[in-house]
Amino acid sequence: MIIKNNYWQRAQLLTLIACLLVVILMLNDSFQFISTLPVGIGQKIFWDIIIFSAPMIFLIIPGIWRNICPVGFLSLLPTNLKVNLDHNPYNQSAKLLYWGFIILVILIPLRHIYNTSVIEVSVLLITGLIAISSGFIYNKKSGWCNGLCPLIHVEKLYGIKPLKSFDSIYCKPCKQCVSPCLDLTKNDSLSNLKEKSMLDRVLFGGFPGLIWGWFQVEDHSGLINYKSILQSYQVPLTSMFVTFVLFELFRIILNNKTSFYLKPFFSFSAISLYYWYRLPQVVEAIYPYSMEVQILRLIIIGFFIWWYFIRGNKQIAWLSLDRKIN
Numbered sequence: 001m002i003i004k005n006n007y008w009q010r011a012q013l014l015t016l017i018a019c020l021l022v023v024i025l026m027l028n029d030s031f032q033f034i035s036t037l038p039v040g041i042g043q044k045i046f047w048d049i050i051i052f053s054a055p056m057i058f059l060i061i062p063g064i065w066r067n068i069c070p071v072g073f074l075s076l077l078p079t080n081l082k083v084n085l086d087h088n089p090y091n092q093s094a095k096l097l098y099w100g101f102i103i104l105v106i107l108i109p110l111r112h113i114y115n116t117s118v119i120e121v122s123v124l125l126i127t128g129l130i131a132i133s134s135g136f137i138y139n140k141k142s143g144w145c146n147g148l149c150p151l152i153h154v155e156k157l158y159g160i161k162p163l164k165s166f167d168s169i170y171c172k173p174c175k176q177c178v179s180p181c182l183d184l185t186k187n188d189s190l191s192n193l194k195e196k197s198m199l200d201r202v203l204f205g206g207f208p209g210l211i212w213g214w215f216q217v218e219d220h221s222g223l224i225n226y227k228s229i230l231q232s233y234q235v236p237l238t239s240m241f242v243t244f245v246l247f248e249l250f251r252i253i254l255n256n257k258t259s260f261y262l263k264p265f266f267s268f269s270a271i272s273l274y275y276w277y278r279l280p281q282v283v284e285a286i287y288p289y290s291m292e293v294q295i296l297r298l299i300i301i302g303f304f305i306w307w308y309f310i311r312g313n314k315q316i317a318w319l320s321l322d323r324k325i326n
Contacts, residue, residue, distance in 0.1 A: 008169045012068045019070045022046055023124060029117040043117050048282045054151075055158055055271050059307065062159035063166035063318040066145070066183055071131045075144035076170060078135035085137060096138075096147030101199060104150035105237075108210065112232040113220050141170070142178035152182060153203050157267055161313050168319035183319040204262070205247025206240040208269040213239035215277040268308045275300050 025042030028034050057065050066072065078084040107123070114120075134143030146152065168183060213236035220228045243266070250262055276297055280288035283296070 008067055011064075012070075012073060012169075015068045016070050016073065022050070023121055026117040026121050043120070046120070052278060052282050055154070055274055058155045058158040059161075059271060060163050061166075062155050062162055063164070063183075065155070066318055067166060067169050069145075071128055071149070072141075072145045074128050075131035075135040075149075076140060077132060079140045084135055084139060096134075096143065097152070098199060100148045100150050101153050101203065103148075104153055105210070105240075107150065108214060109217070109232045109236045111219075112214075112217050113224055113228060115219050138177075140175050140177035141181070141183070146178045146182050155318075156182065156200070157203055157207055158271055159318060160264060160267055161307065161311070162316060162318055165316040165318065165320045168321055171319070172321060174321055184317050184321070186315045186317045201247065201251075202244055204266045205244035207243075208266055208273055209239035209241070209243030210236050211270055211273045211277075212243075213237070215273075264308045268304055272301055272304050 022042060022045055025037065026046060027042070028037055029040055029042045032039065130148065131144045134148055137143055138147065141147075171183070174184075216235050216239075217232055220232060222228075247262060247266060254262070279296055279300065280293050283293065285293045287293070
């Protein structure tokens, strides 16, 4: 059995069922085969509940998501069924991580161009197929969970001070499938950024600009042409480049004496910008700057300030094994 803990098994089963129901509801948004349901309910659940809460989950309890992620479950099926082709230990998934990041940066602005439920379900299904395919080629988590998965970068961005570490339900015993394993890497919000890879620096430095730029672009309607595509990508990618340059300048100017604060500060900036702009849309505020919305914004930003800069930081990993993790 993949999962021996009944609680985790039930949680994963519920997650799989919930995902299937959301996919059906999103298809119903376009085809209306269940006429009693309101149009748009599937997309609303997906974007205003699941996606809206995802950064907060990655911030506080990334280990839980790593254990119950339905796409991760699909990617591990070939290994658990003993039909994958790779049994070599310590696969280097650096190239896969780069490809996953590129896919993430492409998909985020693409939402402004293709925003119908059929396209979104197609992306989800293609993602599932890619995850399963990676499970045939790579050993355990080295292909998808620690490689191609675009969300791993968002988890890295926000999950730098997790609340606690959870038992890994897939990796007992550890099969040494990838090095370094992001699940077992202890968080270090005060790490020396000079030692960070360029990918990590682009992620932390560029993501605040990417998020800010995304919210400055309207969803495209009508025929799709090169101008609409250019408009959807121009502002997010330009602002992403600007904040990355700022990140690098601060890193050089601070000369690593206090530059270790850059990573949590830019992570804080990214998640704060997301909820600052997204909150009025989710609560469907007629006036984005009404008193009620401003109070909610201040509460959320205040929580992030406490979480990143006031709350104590224990050096823990997202997941843990029975053996001691160095």
